[in-house]
Amino acid sequence: MFLPREMFASFGSAIGGLAFIWVMLPQWQRYVPPQIRDLLHRCINKLVNLFYPYVLIVFSEFEGERLLRSETYMFIQSYLKEHATSRVRRLKAETVKDSQTPILSMGDNQEVTEMFEGVKVWWASRRVSPRNMTISFHPVTEERRYYRLLFHRRHRELITQSYIKHVLTEGKEIARRNRMQKLYTNDPSKDWTYVAFEHPANFETLAMDPNKKREIINDLKKFREGKEYYAKIGKPWKRGYLLYGPPGTGKSTMIAAMANFLSYDVYDLELTAVKDNTKLKKLLIKTSSKSIIVIEDIDCSLDLTGQRKKREKENNDDDDEENDDPAKKMVKEEEKGRGVTLSGLLNFIDGIWSARGGERIIIFTTNHVEKLDPALIRRGRMDKRIEMSYCCFEAFKVLARNYLDIEDHPLFEMIGQLLDETNMIPADVVEHLMPKSDDEDAETCLRSLIEALEAAKKEAGKKAKDGSRAKAKEGRAKKVNGEKEEAKESGTSAKEVKENGDISGVAAATDLRENGVAVADVEI
Numbered sequence: 001m002f003l004p005r006e007m008f009a010s011f012g013s014a015i016g017g018l019a020f021i022w023v024m025l026p027q028w029q030r031y032v033p034p035q036i037r038d039l040l041h042r043c044i045n046k047l048v049n050l051f052y053p054y055v056l057i058v059f060s061e062f063e064g065e066r067l068l069r070s071e072t073y074m075f076i077q078s079y080l081k082e083h084a085t086s087r088v089r090r091l092k093a094e095t096v097k098d099s100q101t102p103i104l105s106m107g108d109n110q111e112v113t114e115m116f117e118g119v120k121v122w123w124a125s126r127r128v129s130p131r132n133m134t135i136s137f138h139p140v141t142e143e144r145r146y147y148r149l150l151f152h153r154r155h156r157e158l159i160t161q162s163y164i165k166h167v168l169t170e171g172k173e174i175a176r177r178n179r180m181q182k183l184y185t186n187d188p189s190k191d192w193t194y195v196a197f198e199h200p201a202n203f204e205t206l207a208m209d210p211n212k213k214r215e216i217i218n219d220l221k222k223f224r225e226g227k228e229y230y231a232k233i234g235k236p237w238k239r240g241y242l243l244y245g246p247p248g249t250g251k252s253t254m255i256a257a258m259a260n261f262l263s264y265d266v267y268d269l270e271l272t273a274v275k276d277n278t279k280l281k282k283l284l285i286k287t288s289s290k291s292i293i294v295i296e297d298i299d300c301s302l303d304l305t306g307q308r309k310k311r312e313k314e315n316n317d318d319d320d321e322e323n324d325d326p327a328k329k330m331v332k333e334e335e336k337g338r339g340v341t342l343s344g345l346l347n348f349i350d351g352i353w354s355a356r357g358g359e360r361i362i363i364f365t366t367n368h369v370e371k372l373d374p375a376l377i378r379r380g381r382m383d384k385r386i387e388m389s390y391c392c393f394e395a396f397k398v399l400a401r402n403y404l405d406i407e408d409h410p411l412f413e414m415i416g417q418l419l420d421e422t423n424m425i426p427a428d429v430v431e432h433l434m435p436k437s438d439d440e441d442a443e444t445c446l447r448s449l450i451e452a453l454e455a456a457k458k459e460a461g462k463k464a465k466d467g468s469r470a471k472a473k474e475g476r477a478k479k480v481n482g483e484k485e486e487a488k489e490s491g492t493s494a495k496e497v498k499e500n501g502d503i504s505g506v507a508a509a510t511d512l513r514e515n516g517v518a519v520a521d522v523e524i
């Protein structure tokens with residue numbers, strides 16, 4: 001049985017629907033003379049106000065001239081998927097690529113009610129199909145969908161100011177949670193291909209100094225919520241990170257943790273597979289927002305270091321020759337167009353972001369930060385530099401918790417001391433903390449780590465000793481070379497230097513022999 005209020009709403013809804021059709025279909029209005037059209041408008045408004053105390057809000061699926069899918073529509077869709085699918089009779093099942101189970105959502109022309117702070121609202125999903133089949137060169141679907149929200153005009157303020165905000169915030173969060181993260185890679189034959197991104201790394205399990213970790217998490221949070229802020233300061237919504245440090249210190253693991261924290265897609269850009277700057281630009285235009293673009297081992301990917309300077313110099317040197325030799329000129333032009341250059345990469349970092357959407361992070365990783373061209377890593381391009389370093393005690397504690405489920409142990413103190421005295425990468429620490437059989441318990445693993453740390457310490461001590469000996473030899477060799485030069489200048493022979501009782505000359509000459517340096521003009 002219908003409640004009077006529901007009947008009233010249905011009746012009103014019908015009138016509202018008529019009014020809506022009238023407003024939504026301007027091509028009908030074109031055939032009505034203007035005076036009659038105005039009159040009809042006024043009559044419909046009066047009728048609606050008289051019989052229809054409800055306010056109707058329409059959220060269309062597409063907006064803008066280029067028919068962009070509306071974010072608001074998508075957030076409402078996510079919200080209703082979560083809150084209403086259990087209460088509607090007809091559901092829509094969508095198969096998502098790479099997903100085993102279909103995603104269920106509210107079917108077309110379904111209605112559902114919801115209570116918000118004691119106020120009832122009516123949601124309906126609607127689909128409008130075109131009456132005539134039109135042939136178009138543009139592959140744009142003519143079918144339009146929209147959500148309709150209905151509520152009593154008494155609650156206009158509550159609904160427009162609180163409820164819609166609540167729906168959009170929650171819908172956004174649900175969409176973020178349910179979104180399948182993707183890992184894109186490029187190869188020379190195709191642009192991007194993707195698989196589901198399923199790396200389990202997160203900031204909980206990432207071993208590094210906790211203060212540094214907190215700083216990075218805060219930085220990412222600020223970035224994610226920074227849409228208005230970036231718009232206010234007039235900067236594209238992007239951020240560059242440079243991760244550097246020895247191999248096995250967790251740079252790639254950090255990227256995965258960042259992607260999981262933000263729920264962003266990852267574009268793993270293999271620069272060596274990119275033909276030239278034009279192709280690079282095309283690839284980057286195709287990346288979506290809410291993504292991390294990664295270029296690993298930037299120093300190895302291409303000869304980017306100082307390439308600009310080298311090119312400039314080459315250009316200057318060859319200019320004269322080129323003018324005379326057309327064949328050389330052609331080859332040079334070809335070379336100019338080949339491969340990704342440093343300037344191409346810089347243009348992409350500076351330019352692409354302003355082009356579309358924003359909300360992108362770019363990450364470079366390297367084992368040799370000192371090799372990079374300063375232009376590539378200056379602030380503004382790489383906003384934050386993160387050093388991933390050898391395992392410290394705090395980082396070890398995280399690994400012990402992850403791998404052995406222990407927070408503390410009597411051997412921890414010794415390990416802390418050894419970690420202070422030696423350099424061991426987290427990847428090596430992890431190797432010892434992983435039990436190799438069911439017989440190995442936490443203590444066995446810790447003892448194995450201690451053994452490895454002691455061996456590393458011994459090795460480092462030996463290396464340091466050899467290093468200082470080699471340095472001393474080098475110093476002495478330099479000294480004798482200097483004396484030799486002086487002697488040459490003043491006309492004294494090396495023999496005389498020796499005869500003058502300069503014993504360092506002997507020692508230096510001996511050292512030079514040991515080092516395989518020619519000592520032909522040093523007579524002893």
Ligand SMILES: Nc1ncnc2c1ncn2[C@@H]1O[C@H](COP(=O)(O)OP(=O)(O)OP(=O)(O)O)[C@@H](O)[C@H]1O
Nearest residue numbers: 205206207246247248249250251252253426427430
């Ligand atoms: N900081 C860390 N926290 C947790 N695990 C780590 C960390 N660093 C290294 N590991 C472990 O070592 C393995 C190798 O680390 P990862 O690939 O992230 O190092 P990388 O710095 O990217 O090395 P490369 O410079 O060779 O690319 C990881 O799979 C992980 O198990």
Ligand SMILES: [Mg+2]
Nearest residue numbers: 251252253296
């Ligand atoms: Mg790596």
